[in-house]
Amino acid sequence: MDIADRLTEILDRINSAALRVGRNPDEIQLVAVSKTHPPEAVQEAYEAGQRIFGESRVQELLAKAPSLPSSIRWHFIGHLQANKIRKLLPVSELVHGVDSPELALDIDRVAADLGLFPRVLLEVNVSGEGTKFGFKPDVLRARIDELLALPRVQIEGLMAIPAPVADPEEVRPAFRLLRELRDEISAASGTPLPVLSMGMSGDYEIAIEEGATLVRVGTAIFGHRPKPGAEL
Numbered sequence: 001m002d003i004a005d006r007l008t009e010i011l012d013r014i015n016s017a018a019l020r021v022g023r024n025p026d027e028i029q030l031v032a033v034s035k036t037h038p039p040e041a042v043q044e045a046y047e048a049g050q051r052i053f054g055e056s057r058v059q060e061l062l063a064k065a066p067s068l069p070s071s072i073r074w075h076f077i078g079h080l081q082a083n084k085i086r087k088l089l090p091v092s093e094l095v096h097g098v099d100s101p102e103l104a105l106d107i108d109r110v111a112a113d114l115g116l117f118p119r120v121l122l123e124v125n126v127s128g129e130g131t132k133f134g135f136k137p138d139v140l141r142a143r144i145d146e147l148l149a150l151p152r153v154q155i156e157g158l159m160a161i162p163a164p165v166a167d168p169e170e171v172r173p174a175f176r177l178l179r180e181l182r183d184e185i186s187a188a189s190g191t192p193l194p195v196l197s198m199g200m201s202g203d204y205e206i207a208i209e210e211g212a213t214l215v216r217v218g219t220a221i222f223g224h225r226p227k228p229g230a231e232l
């Protein structure tokens with residue numbers, strides 16, 4: 001199977017997972033995670049119709065983007081360091097992993113300088129121990145009104161990277177927790193937070209059953225990443 005075949009199969013599975021739980025498949029977008037893969041692989045996926053690509057390092061995104069079609073929509077899915085915000089904002093359509101109040105405030109300040117209104121998702125630590133980044137649910141509850149009031153940053157929803165598990169079914173409670181937390185803070189703040197970024201190659205169908213609107217899929221499209229450990 002080549003990249004185009006794999007994309008077709010994944011879009012098909014996304015469709016089926018949505019229909020299984022009575023969702024409209026058009027609510028779900030596929031982010032093709034191209035980190036560590038060369039521009040040629042991105043181009044191949046682009047030619048097969050894919051438009052949204054995810055990268056987790058600012059330098060890599062900036063190196064890749066210029067040689068690729070300008071209609072590609074780049075999503076940043078990694079841990080963002082404060083000193084990279086200025087370079088990232090002009091090229092990324094959505095920043096998935098805003099993982100602390102401080103980072104949100106920094107992004108807001110840089111966005112004001114640049115005259116931008118960046119779209120972001122807040123990353124939640126849904127696994128407790130496993131992941132090192134992300135808002136603890138209580139911190140999110142305590143700070144959400146302040147963050148929603150930021151003049152530049154547009155918070156569109158939540159994102160999570162649950163700790164890896166052997167059986168994808170085991171991750172379902174973490175996805176459900178993210179959706180319930182979104183419902184809760186959306187109701188409490190009176191703000192729609194429509195986007196839920198959750199699900200990767202091994203578990204995106206489960207994530208869709210639990211409400212994902214963005215699934216981030218790398219390996220299932222591009223194959224295994226060249227260097228083990230290069231994903232972070």
Ligand SMILES: *Cc1c(COP(=O)(O)O)cnc(C)c1O
Pocket residue numbers: 033035056077078161199200201202216217218219220231
């Ligand atoms: C690498 C990465 C993915 C893609 O993981 P696969 O298992 O290759 O699909 C998704 N989300 C984030 C945040 C990543 O860093």
